[in-house]
Amino acid sequence: MARDISRREWLIGTTAIAGGLLFNSGATAQSVTIEGYVPTAENPIRMMANENPYGLNKAASNAMHKAHKYGHLYGGGGASVELIKLIASQEKVPAENVLLSGGSGEILNTLALLVSIEGGKVLAPYPTYDDNFMDYANRRGIERIWVPVDDNMAIDLDAMKAAYTDDVKLIYLCNPNNPLPTVMHADKLREFCIEMSKKCIVFVDEAYYEYVSDPLYDTMIPLAMEHENIIVTRTASKVHAFAGIRIGFGFGRKTILDKVRSLMTGSINGPAVFGAIASYQDKKYQDFVIGKNKESLQVLYDFFDKHNMRHIKSNANFTFFETGIDVQEVRKRILKHGIAIGRPFEPFTKWCRISTSKPEDMKYFTEVYEKEFLI
Numbered sequence: 001m002a003r004d005i006s007r008r009e010w011l012i013g014t015t016a017i018a019g020g021l022l023f024n025s026g027a028t029a030q031s032v033t034i035e036g037y038v039p040t041a042e043n044p045i046r047m048m049a050n051e052n053p054y055g056l057n058k059a060a061s062n063a064m065h066k067a068h069k070y071g072h073l074y075g076g077g078g079a080s081v082e083l084i085k086l087i088a089s090q091e092k093v094p095a096e097n098v099l100l101s102g103g104s105g106e107i108l109n110t111l112a113l114l115v116s117i118e119g120g121k122v123l124a125p126y127p128t129y130d131d132n133f134m135d136y137a138n139r140r141g142i143e144r145i146w147v148p149v150d151d152n153m154a155i156d157l158d159a160m161k162a163a164y165t166d167d168v169k170l171i172y173l174c175n176p177n178n179p180l181p182t183v184m185h186a187d188k189l190r191e192f193c194i195e196m197s198k199k200c201i202v203f204v205d206e207a208y209y210e211y212v213s214d215p216l217y218d219t220m221i222p223l224a225m226e227h228e229n230i231i232v233t234r235t236a237s238k239v240h241a242f243a244g245i246r247i248g249f250g251f252g253r254k255t256i257l258d259k260v261r262s263l264m265t266g267s268i269n270g271p272a273v274f275g276a277i278a279s280y281q282d283k284k285y286q287d288f289v290i291g292k293n294k295e296s297l298q299v300l301y302d303f304f305d306k307h308n309m310r311h312i313k314s315n316a317n318f319t320f321f322e323t324g325i326d327v328q329e330v331r332k333r334i335l336k337h338g339i340a341i342g343r344p345f346e347p348f349t350k351w352c353r354i355s356t357s358k359p360e361d362m363k364y365f366t367e368v369y370e371k372e373f374l375i
């Protein structure tokens with residue numbers, strides 16, 4: 001029989017809280033680990049937007065506070081150049097092959113704009129991340145060719161190749177994919193990128209790169225250095241918790257980056273750049289977030305295994321599991337307990353995308369789900 005779920009049961013001890021605060025700024029409010037917080041439908045625990053529940057890294061937060069004194073200087077008084085150099089050295093590529101943006105979404109949107117100006121269709125797996133690039137392409141009236149994922153819910157590169165037509169201008173690939181946190185293996189993807197980039201732009205979105213644990217996965221950044229038509233993006237929004245601060249990167253040959261740059265209209269804010277410089281140097285914080293994400297996923301896997309529920313072993317900060325009933329109904333009933341989960345993703349409307357919050361929050365979710373749907 002399910003116990004009554006009282007918020008108090010889910011408060012964790014002060015030692016654990018202090019452990020977390022060694023690294024992070026403790027800014028997040030929507031977690032059962034925060035004393036005094038009560039999950040409600042109006043102020044739910046956020047398991048719907050693939051955010052980092054630990055908030056900004058302390059070093060980044062401090063750097064941003066200090067950066068206020070440079071607020072009057074364009075581009076943070078040269079800090080943007082420092083950030084680009086830092087990322088270039090971490091990825092072992094020349095600085096001219098790195099493009100800085102206000103969140104990777106800015107580059108995604110600009111690529112859609114590029115297609116709309118130069119003409120042609122876009123080819124993408126289905127489902128995939130349909131905000132930014134795919135959404136903007138739609139708004140610009142670009143024809144989108146969708147290729148269903150395979151039986152393992154992974155992107156089907158053979159089917160994508162077969163669906164290619166001469167009027168495709170760009171192929172969008174998310175690796176790991178979203179909302180399905182599956183990955184394409186490096187050898188096969190490399191081969192695909194080399195072949196298809198002779199015909200059109202191949203865009204590999206690596207927003208969840210840092211979370212990947214599949215040993216057969218690899219970044220396509222080195223390949224993008226060698227081939228004109230390949231572009232890769234990364235974001236500070238996930239492991240670095242910059243979703244609201246906005247920092248992202250593009251990687252590619254100078255020709256394609258210059259084309260994208262010529263269409264970009266955003267501007268980077270100085271404090272965000274100073275924060276990113278601190279965050280990308282703080283490996284300890286990144287390891288902390290990645291470790292906690294694994295713990296949170298494990299809480300979910302144990303629960304799904306206990307109830308024989310089909311799910312994806314994730315390579316990101318979210319996973320996908322079978323509800324067996326309309327996910328809209330699940331969302332409504334879960335929200336009553338103060339948890340917001342992912343929207344429907346067709347054609348998998350009896351599955352649910354759930355983003356990881358802290359492990360204690362995931363435990364709270366499993367209790368709620370068990371009580372609401374399984375007992």
Ligand SMILES: Cc1ncc(COP(=O)(O)O)c(C=O)c1O
Binds near residue numbers: 102105
């Ligand atoms: C696959 C993917 N790409 C890009 C983005 C955009 O991220 P941002 O604009 O915050 O860098 C997201 C956001 O969730 C995403 O899931």
